[in-house]
Amino acid sequence: MEEIAVSQNSMLRGVSVSSGIAHGVAYVLSSVDRTMVPRRSLKAADVDAEIARFESALTAAEKALLALREEVAHRIGASESEIFTAQALVVRDRALYSQVVAVVQQRQVNVEAALVDVIDKYIRALDQVPDAYLRERAADVRDVGRRILGALAKDDGQSSLDIPEGSILVADELLPSTTARLEFSQVRALVTDRGGKFSHTSILARSLRIPALTGIHDALSKIKTGDFLIVDGMSGILFVNPGDLVRSEYERLADELSAYRAVLQKSIDLPSVTLDGTAVPLFANASKVSDTEAAYLYRADGIGLYRTEFAFSIRNAFPTEEEQYQLLKRAAERLHPRKIVLRLLDVGGDKQLSYLPLPASRNPSLSLRGIRLLLKRPEVLKTQLRAFLRVSADHPVSVLLPVVGGLEEVREARAVLAQVMAELTAEGTAFNATIPVGAMIEIPSAAVLTSELAKELDFFSLGTNDLVQYLLAADREDESAGDYYQPLHPAVLCVIRLVAEAARAANRPLTICGEMAGDPAYTELLLGLGLREFSVAPGEMLEVKNAIRAATLAEAEALAAAALELGSTSEIEALLDGRKRAKSKG
Numbered sequence: 001m002e003e004i005a006v007s008q009n010s011m012l013r014g015v016s017v018s019s020g021i022a023h024g025v026a027y028v029l030s031s032v033d034r035t036m037v038p039r040r041s042l043k044a045a046d047v048d049a050e051i052a053r054f055e056s057a058l059t060a061a062e063k064a065l066l067a068l069r070e071e072v073a074h075r076i077g078a079s080e081s082e083i084f085t086a087q088a089l090v091v092r093d094r095a096l097y098s099q100v101v102a103v104v105q106q107r108q109v110n111v112e113a114a115l116v117d118v119i120d121k122y123i124r125a126l127d128q129v130p131d132a133y134l135r136e137r138a139a140d141v142r143d144v145g146r147r148i149l150g151a152l153a154k155d156d157g158q159s160s161l162d163i164p165e166g167s168i169l170v171a172d173e174l175l176p177s178t179t180a181r182l183e184f185s186q187v188r189a190l191v192t193d194r195g196g197k198f199s200h201t202s203i204l205a206r207s208l209r210i211p212a213l214t215g216i217h218d219a220l221s222k223i224k225t226g227d228f229l230i231v232d233g234m235s236g237i238l239f240v241n242p243g244d245l246v247r248s249e250y251e252r253l254a255d256e257l258s259a260y261r262a263v264l265q266k267s268i269d270l271p272s273v274t275l276d277g278t279a280v281p282l283f284a285n286a287s288k289v290s291d292t293e294a295a296y297l298y299r300a301d302g303i304g305l306y307r308t309e310f311a312f313s314i315r316n317a318f319p320t321e322e323e324q325y326q327l328l329k330r331a332a333e334r335l336h337p338r339k340i341v342l343r344l345l346d347v348g349g350d351k352q353l354s355y356l357p358l359p360a361s362r363n364p365s366l367s368l369r370g371i372r373l374l375l376k377r378p379e380v381l382k383t384q385l386r387a388f389l390r391v392s393a394d395h396p397v398s399v400l401l402p403v404v405g406g407l408e409e410v411r412e413a414r415a416v417l418a419q420v421m422a423e424l425t426a427e428g429t430a431f432n433a434t435i436p437v438g439a440m441i442e443i444p445s446a447a448v449l450t451s452e453l454a455k456e457l458d459f460f461s462l463g464t465n466d467l468v469q470y471l472l473a474a475d476r477e478d479e480s481a482g483d484y485y486q487p488l489h490p491a492v493l494c495v496i497r498l499v500a501e502a503a504r505a506a507n508r509p510l511t512i513c514g515e516m517a518g519d520p521a522y523t524e525l526l527l528g529l530g531l532r533e534f535s536v537a538p539g540e541m542l543e544v545k546n547a548i549r550a551a552t553l554a555e556a557e558a559l560a561a562a563a564l565e566l567g568s569t570s571e572i573e574a575l576l577d578g579r580k581r582a583k584s585k586g
């Protein structure tokens with residue numbers, strides 16, 4: 001696109017949180033901000049009536065949220081609707097209630113003003129939290145505040161937004177209750193000023209496969225309803241009222257993309273097998289029940305990695321054993337008889353839960369995380385294992401231990417597992433006594449010890465996202481270390497090769513489930529390094545399958561051998577680029 005001349009003010013840069021290309025007419029949603037809230041003083045005699053007004057608004061807001069949850073569960077999916085259960089809990093939060101009541105009583109102001117002050121305080125506190133996921137929960141708190149304000153104004157906010165077909169929605173920040181009211185068939189793309197990769201809107205955009213950009217600063221002042229927009233969700237660029245040259249260029253690109261998708265779609269029923277006939281099982285990564293639906297539709301061989309963190313992150317208390325069991329059972333039922341690898345909770349480090357306070361750490365990624373944390377909180381571990389084991393009674397599920405450094409954690413986790421199994425047996429609860437237990441290979445020590453670990457484990461999952469960060473000492477979340485975070489670093493390839501070889505020698509299945517697995521540019525190299533099972537995001541499955549189907553093991557091994565001879569990332573990148581050019585010609 002560099003060759004296209006565009007005026008700077010019509011081209012805005014942001015961050016793509018859902019890929020694809022779309023064009024359409026801007027529909028700008030203005031958000032409720034605190035200046036719109038009436039602020040008035042109360043007479044002492046009116047304080048009780050004001051609190052009663054607050055209580056009935058809370059009841060109305062809760063009712064509206066629960067109705068919305070049902071509607072979203074029906075229209076989009078049960079797991080997307082869970083956010084409204086969490087929001088209903090915030091509405092009923094005792095601390096929120098007492099703080100608002102205290103402000104009304106002490107400052108004698110109307111409940112709207114008190115509520116905005118308290119909500120602002122919550123949001124400021126959340127903004128300070130280092131964890132990106134929790135910071136994004138500020139959007140939920142703001143949303144709850146807005147909903148209670150709506151109820152106070154006798155507006156329950158349920159009416160559907162009247163958005164013209166073909167619109168591109170532009171907002172400061174899209175709140176879950178707004179997105180839930182959208183007719184998605186009318187909306188072609190989303191553009192926001194604030195929001196991040198983990199915000200619910202980004203998650204929703206990805207599951208609906210519409211392009212979305214965030215980080216378009218001052219979007220509301222730069223874009224007006226009616227402007228013609230082009231959203232480039234591949235490179236994170238937004239064009240506002242672009243000229244003919246840009247329009248025709250993007251029309252061509254959109255045509256190419258849809259032709260490409262149509263071709264990809266044709267491969268949905270084709271087997272995942274190399275040109276020379278080796279079957280390469282292709283699994284999906286999932287973090288919520290609706291991902292298992294996508295995995296099913298894309299004919300995944302199962303779920304190679306079910307990240308259980310999501311269900312914990314959208315709540316403000318630990319999900320009960322029964323809640324965990326019900327969620328996982330639904331996922332397992334959807335894919336039965338295909339296997340699901342359930343990973344134990346990987347929080348700690350910089351992925352904190354509000355209800356699981358941890359001591360501050362100078363180096364969170366090197367501190368309590370994954371299985372280390374679970375072993376310190378055996379009640380959390382036991383509850384999760386009970387839920388997993390109950391699902392195992394009827395479905396082929398396995399247990400995956402996150403952030404394993406060596407045999408000690410494996411033995412301790414297995415001891416807890418044995419204890420939980422004994423308890424279930426005593427209660428007469430059914431489970432699979434030979435449930436496979438595996439480990440993430442994502443700490444370099446575990447990679448080095450793969451053969452030892454294989455003596456006490458049934459399978460492995462190669463987590464390259466963390467392996468790269470720990471091997472190269474480059475924080476995966478820290479942009480300033482970004483240049484050093486190199487999946488194609490010679491040391492990374494060398495370790496992948498060692499792990500694949502050790503797992504093969506020990507006859508233990510090994511699946512690669514880090515982001516590297518989902519990039520078709522790496523597929524041939526990974527096959528050559530010895531990987532024979534891939535687990536990728538559902539939306540990446542078809543491209544990876546095509547890359548598998550275009551590879552032969554002999555050529556893949558020759559490519560890997562050539563890469564392993566090279567001493568720097570740039571040389572390996574150049575080798576892959578050359579290979580790509582040669583393949584596209586041939």
Ligand code: PEP
Nearest residue numbers: 442463464465466513514
């Ligand atoms: C990984 O580390 O590669 C992985 C798959 O786990 P996560 O991204 O959840 O840490």
Ligand code: MG
Nearest residue numbers: 442463465466
């Ligand atoms: Mg990991």
